[in-house]
Amino acid sequence: MAFIMKKCNTLFKIFIETDKRLNLKGTLFSGQSFNWNQILPYTDYFSHIIRNTILLLRDSGANCIEVLSSAEQINGLSINDYLYNYFSLEIDEKKVIPSGFKKEFPEVWRLVEPYQSVRVMRQEPFEVMVTFMCAQGIGMHLIRRQVSMITEKYGQPHVLDTEKGKAVFYGFPTPTALASANPNELALCTNNNRIRASNIIAMARSFESGKLALACVASGDCPLETVRETLCAHSGIGLKIADCIALFGLGRFDAFPIDTHVKQYLYEWFGIEAACKSLTEKNYRFLQDEARKILGNDYAGYAGHMLFHCWRKEVKMMKAF
């Protein structure tokens, strides 16, 4: 088997076998990770940095992911163990959407079934917080640009030698780096939105102080409502963003964020009339209760993310994730 990074003798090669077919391309761009970068010269590989470890990944076919890593461990775990958890590989995607769904909504099911390969990942909490704080009322393209600019301006560069020359990757900024950022300078990365920049800085300080970081550690064992309250105490984080952070950054697959797209499919696919009204907190919570009746409670958010991508691509005909 040929390896792309032949000249880079500092990378470790790892193969992760899964008991399911994992669509890595779909996973990497499934929507919640905006600073995944495709390495253009080698279109089969995707890159990401997690805690100063550079990872190059590709789907190597039948039930296997090929990984080139710049370290043997991440966060004290082997790459294998870390990524198994990162890609939530213990989740059987066939069981995420309740079995009754197929009979109750056959025409929707026909569209949604292929999207069971979309996985919800367990990403770094701080990274997810910043990313979704950038995701208010603007398009995906601008969201990605903001995160990319923040990463390149405040993140640590890592240089990798490849056979086509040096490649520079940027790790996501630490809480400390953003906590000490100047609001006016950070605003250059946040669409010139100074309010957003200030909110991110304040959140980073809360995280850095340990207060928010500790709450994240404990977030798996407490009521979802408690997690939301903790997150919503920060300016710039409302119910929707809090649910996104819980779902994508804290492994709370029961969190069901409702955005403009979810709002649309709740009406179009399931005929929930309240989905036509504006998303006040009261209506937001009502719609979540209705969604849980259809998708179940424990994996409502995971299932919702499959529906989210299906709606955007199959119905709204959007090209990219």
Add this chain to the structure above:
DNA sequence: CTCCAGGCAATTG
């Protein structure tokens, strides 16, 4: 030009 993008917070009726 208008409208809408993976919203939130403050204000007004």
Add this chain to the structure above:
DNA sequence: CAATTGCATGGA
């Protein structure tokens, strides 16, 4: 309570 507005920008 619910409805409206400012925040900002870019693509369709």
